[in-house]
Structure formats: C-alpha cells, structure tokens
Amino acid sequence: MRKDEVLSWLDGQHEAMIELLRDAVNIDSGSYNKAGVDAVGKVFEDHLARSGIPCQRVPDDTFGDCIRAVVSGTGRGENRPVVLMGHRDTVFPDGTAAERPFRIDGDRAYGPGVADMKAGLVINTFVLEAFARAGGAPIPLVSLYTSDEEIASPSSRPVIENEARGARAVLNAEPGRPSGNLVKQRKGACFMEVEILGKPAHSGANHEQGASAIEALARKITRMHALTNYESGTTVNVGLIKAGSSVNTVAPHAWAAIDVRFKTIEAMNEVRARIDDILQHEDVPETSARVLRQRLFLPLVPTPDSEALFKFYAEGARELGFEVDAEFTGGSADSGFTAAVGAPTLCATGPVGGKAHTAEEYLEVRTLVPRAKALALTIMRIAG
Numbered sequence: 175m176r177k178d179e180v181l182s183w184l185d186g187q188h189e190a191m192i193e194l195l196r197d198a199v200n201i202d203s204g205s206y207n208k209a210g211v212d213a214v215g216k217v218f219e220d221h222l223a224r225s226g227i228p229c230q231r232v233p234d235d236t237f238g239d240c241i242r243a244v245v246s247g248t249g250r251g252e253n254r255p256v257v258l259m260g261h262r263d264t265v266f267p268d269g270t271a272a273e274r275p276f277r278i279d280g281d282r283a284y285g286p287g288v289a290d291m292k293a294g295l296v297i298n299t300f301v302l303e304a305f306a307r308a309g310g311a312p313i314p315l316v317s318l319y320t321s322d323e324e325i326a327s328p329s330s331r332p333v334i335e336n337e338a339r340g341a342r343a344v345l346n347a348e349p350g351r352p353s354g355n356l357v358k359q360r361k362g363a364c365f366m367e368v369e370i371l372g373k374p375a376h377s378g379a380n381h382e383q384g385a386s387a388i389e390a391l392a393r394k395i396t397r398m399h400a401l402t403n404y405e406s407g408t409t410v411n412v413g414l415i416k417a418g419s420s421v422n423t424v425a426p427h428a429w430a431a432i433d434v435r436f437k438t439i440e441a442m443n444e445v446r447a448r449i450d451d452i453l454q455h456e457d458v459p460e461t462s463a464r465v466l467r468q469r470l471f472l473p474l475v476p477t478p479d480s481e482a483l484f485k486f487y488a489e490g491a492r493e494l495g496f497e498v499d500a501e502f503t504g505g506s507a508d509s510g511f512t513a514a515v516g517a518p519t520l521c522a523t524g525p526v527g528g529k530a531h532t533a534e535e536y537l538e539v540r541t542l543v544p545r546a547k548a549l550a551l552t553i554m555r556i557a558g
Contacts, residue, residue: 177554180304184547191296191542192278194221198262198292199276199285203238205263205325211238214262214292218243218299218319225303237329238262238321242337243299245306247314249557254342255314256553257517258302259334259508260295260524261323263287265531274533283537289527293537294347295319297525297546304550312557313342323508326365326469331511338512338519343483343556345549346509347524350541351501357522358484358500361407362442362473362510364434367466368453370394374419374426384424385460388417391428393457398432401448407437407504408445429466435504437473439514471506472514479518483556487520490551494544523549 197217203210215238219229222243232240247253264270264287276285283293298317305311316337320330327334338344350356370391375384395412402409410432417428434449436442453463484500491498500520509521525541 176308179308180550181547183304183307184300184543184550187300187546188543191300191546192283192539194299195283195288195293195296196276198295199288200271202266202268202271203262203264203287204266204268205237205322207268208236208238210268211262211321215239215241215319215321218295221299222302225306227302227306232333234321234329240321240330240333241319243302243317243319245302245311245315247312248310249312253314254340255316256556257337257341257344257512258298258315258317258347259320259344259512260291260298260318260347261320261330261508262292262295263322263324264290265324278539281538281540283539284535286535289349289525289535289537290530291348291524293527293542294349294524297542297549298347300546301550301553312554315553320508326363326471327508327511328469330508334508334511335515338515338517341512341517344509344512344517344519345523345552346507346512346519346521348507348509348522349524349527349530349537350522350545351503352526352528353501354496354526355499355501355522356484356487356520357474357503358476358480358520359502360474360506360510360521361435361437361504362439363471363506364442364446364468366432366434366468368430368432368463369466370428370461370463372424372426372428372458372461375424377422377424381424385458386425387428387461388425390458390461390463391415391417391430394452394463395430397452398449401445406441407435408441409435410445410449438475439473442473472510474507474510474513474519474521477513477518480513480520483518483520483552486555487523487548487552490555491548493551494547496544523552
C-alpha cells in the first residue's frame with residue numbers, strides 16, 4: 175500500500191462521490207422507514223461489491239439492517255481494526271426526497287440527510303475503496319452503516335459497541351462543523367416519554383371528586399425544568415405534552431416527552447435520579463406517573479487517546495493544506511457509545527455541512543475529497 179496511490183485515486187473521485195451521494199439522498203430513509211433505510215444500504219452495498227469489498231448484514235425486524243464492510247490489513251503487527259462509522263437514517267418524513275431532491279447550487283449540495291450524514295458514509299465508502307484498490311489497508315478497516323441513530327440507535331447500539339470493544343480507534347463521519355472543525359466532546363441525551371394518570375370528574379358538578387393529571391404534570395414540569403444548570407451543562411426540556419379529554423372534565427391523563435442533556439455519566443446518573451424522584455412524588459393526591467419508554471445517548475468525553483487521535487487527523491489535514499480544530503457540541507451521537515466502551519473516538523470526520531434536521535441542510539461539496547484524504551491519512555498514522 176502506497177500513500178501516494180491512495181491519495182491520487184481519491185483526488186479523481188469527486189464526481190463519483192457526488193453520484194453516490196445523489197443516489198443515497200434521493201431515497202427517503204426516516205428512522206422508522208425500514209424499507210427506505212435498507213434501500214439506502216443497498217446503494218452502498220452495490221457500490222462496495224463492484225470494488226470487491228465484502229459486506230454482511232446484521233438483520234433487524236423493526237429497523238433497518240446494520241451493514242458491516244471490511245477491508246483487510248496488510249501489516250503483520252497490530253490486528254485490531256479501525257472502525258469507520260455512520261448512519262443511514264434521517265429525521266425527515268416519507269415524501270421529502272421527492273419534494274426536495276438532491277441538488278447542487280454553487281458550492282453547496284442540498285437534500286434530506288445530505289450532510290447528516292449520507293455524505294459521511296460516501297467518504298467512508300471511498301476511503302475503503304481507495305485502500306482496497308491499493309492492495310489493502312495498513313491496518314484492518316471495518317465500516318459500519320447503521321440504521322437508527324436519529325432515535326438513539328435502539329437496534330444498532332449493540333452492533334456498534336461490539337465492534338468498538340475490539341477497535342484500535344473509531345472515526346465517526348458525522349458532518350464536520352460549519353467552522354470546518356471536528357468534534358472532541360458531545361453531550362449525552364436521554365429521551366423520555368412519561369404518562370400521568372389522574373381521576374376524571376365533571377368539572378362543574380363534581381370537581382372535588384377529580385384529580386387532575388394536567389395539574390400534576392404542570393407541577394412536575396416546573397420542578398424538572400428547575401434541574402437545568404447551564405454551568406454544569408445539564409438541561410431538561412419538556413418538549414411535547416398531550417392531556418385531558420374535554421374542557422369540562424378534570425383531566426384523567428396526561429403525557430409528556432422530555433429531553434435531558436448532560437456532559438458526563440455522573441451528571442446523567444444524578445439528573446435521572448432526581449427526575450425519578452419528581453415522577454414518583456404525588457404532586458396531586460390520587461395521581462400517579464410512570465415512564466413509558468426512554469432512549470439514551472452516552473456523552474462523548476475527551477481522553478488522552480482521543481486527543482492523540484485528533485492530532486493524527488490535524489497533522490494529515492495540515493499536510494493536505496487545511497487546518498482543523500476540535501470543538502464541543504451539545505448534540506449527541508453514536509460516538510458516545512464507542513468512547514464509553516474504551517475505544518479512542520474522533521467524531522465529525524465527515525465533509526463540512528450545516529443546518530442539519532432542517533429543510534436548509536447543506537453540504538460544502540468542495541470538502542468531499544479533502545476530508546476523504548484526511549481520513550485516509552489518519553488511518554495511516556494510526557497504523558504507524
């Protein structure tokens with residue numbers, strides 16, 4: 175494997191990257207659209223197959239299948255792989271791809287999931303192909319194409335953690351920040367759905383016989399929001415509520431969706447314990463609360479190993495003629511899972527983009543090839 179061969183081949187792949195990205199973006203792949211997420215997976219599988227790169231699917235009955243692609247290593251020493259990672263699902267409803275398909279306007283590409291994070295999967299794919307064409311990678315490569323990150327990876331998390339436990343490093347191709355920076359730290363997140371049960375009564379004739387689930391929820395919301403501490407980075411936000419049966423009935427039920435963010439595992443455990451206490455407290459007599467479901471992202475916390483990994487990337491970028499730094503973001507990602515099992519992890523190695531999760535989401539198309547080359551150089555530096 176020769177460095178100049180890998181980089182030279184990637185230099186000529188801009189248009190091919192655009193074509194693969196167009197094919198992936200023009201398929202609806204919301205997290206709950208298994209058929210769409212699997213169809214995006216087939217786009218990448220077919221591309222990899224043409225390069226002789228083997229793939230396997232980890233099937234799932236509810237969400238999209240996880241896909242695992244492998245390029246063997248050529249070295250005789252370290253056999254622990256570098257894991258490249260990215261998700262195929264988006265936050266957008268079915269029909270979005272037809273309403274606003276992939277397009278390029280000037281230096282930017284637009285479309286659902288164009289930056290978050292189908293472009294990251296594209297450069298991961300082309301880096302795999304570059305090493306495969308050069309006779310193999312200097313260290314084994316495993317690339318994961320996961321299916322449900324936007325809803326906290328309920329099916330993909332075990333697959334991700336299994337790969338990360340044996341990995342020398344994990345490079346997660348979330349979009350590069352609008353600044354061009356990578357991400358060294360992310361908040362974790364807990365998404366909760368809570369049900370409050372009360373006691374119905376006619377609000378005029380028998381008000382005293384009722385127990386309002388709405389009042390109980392309101393009191394709990396006030397107490398939960400008071401847990402927000404900007405200094406520590408912990409925030410609690412009740413973002414959705416549904417309640418009641420009619421205006422003239424004491425509300426027998428209420429429902430809320432809660433977003434909890436935190437910087438560390440310790441902060442997560444603390445805020446969750448305090449929320450549990452709030453939910454268990456009977457704010458209004460004869461009412462009760464229970465958690466219906468919850469999903470969890472772990473925080474990405476910097477370590478000396480992840481700082482060394484960033485240094486490898488920054489050195490490669492500098493060799494290619496651009497500078498990067500690493501920053502903090504409040505958004506959560508699968509990189510928190512890999513870091514938590516001990517794998518040195520670097521996040522936002524994908525091409526630069528912005529306004530994710532909106533109709534204005536964009537990708538800086540000129541960053542496709544340079545970020546792919548920087549990723550390849552990082553792998554080479556990890557191999558030593």
